[in-house]
Amino acid sequence: MKEDFNQMFTNYKCRIYAYILAITKSEYVAEEITQEIFIKLWVARENLHEIKNLDGYVFKIARNLSLNHLRKVAYNEKMSGELIRVAAKDGDSAETKLNLFDYNKLINQAVDGLSPQRKLVFKLSKEDELSYDEIAAQLKLSKNTVKNHHLTAMGIVRSFLIKNGISSAVTVFFLLCF
Structure with missing residues (x-):
């Protein structure tokens, strides 16, 4: 099982990282999300054999986590502006x-x-x-x-x-x- 996971890690790590980097435009974020994906895969390793399209599954996780990150950044920027406006009003x-x-x-x-x-x-x-x-x-x-x-x-x-x-x-x- 560990050898299979190591093989999967070797097969996917560079491709996933590059995919996430293309979406997030941040090396740090791409590294963090790549690590998070492999942690999720490790936790679910006993059930991975049930997945028919592992490639699609892994890249869907990468896409979802990347988009979640971008949404969170956008929200934080929007709400930071709102917080500054409120703080200025209620100084x-x-x-x-x-x-x-x-x-x-x-x-x-x-x-x-x-x-x-x-x-x-x-x-x-x-x-x-x-x-x-x-x-x-x-x-x-x-x-x-x-x-x-x-x-x-x-x-x-x-x-x-x-x-x-x-x-x-x-x-x-x-x-x-x-």
Whole structure:
């Protein structure tokens, strides 16, 4: 099994890296995503024999992770502009004086208050950047169930942040970046 994986790594690493680099235009990001792909493949190595088109599967993962990265970058840039606008407008408010640590602390408190299932779905989505399909497969749940858990969790976290004095625009920014 290990030899097969090593062979697969040798066969795909350069092609995947080049493919991701062409999409992301960043050597660092291409390296990170390439590593992430092989970690995912290693974790799922016992089930890889069931995949009929491994080439298509591997490159679809590469494409999805690359596009997820680009979406996240675009969102962060958009929301950074919104955060700057809000901060300029509310320059003296207590909200703008909170630092990132305080925001993350509040987000973690909100996440800790979620049910175990919602907490897991939220973390897989935000920290591991998994899609609803990937989370559903990993947790053996329907995609709809995962989506409902995630949206409910996001709403709970957002409400918690707003109740703690964080504006909607800043709340959205930190939920996207968390």
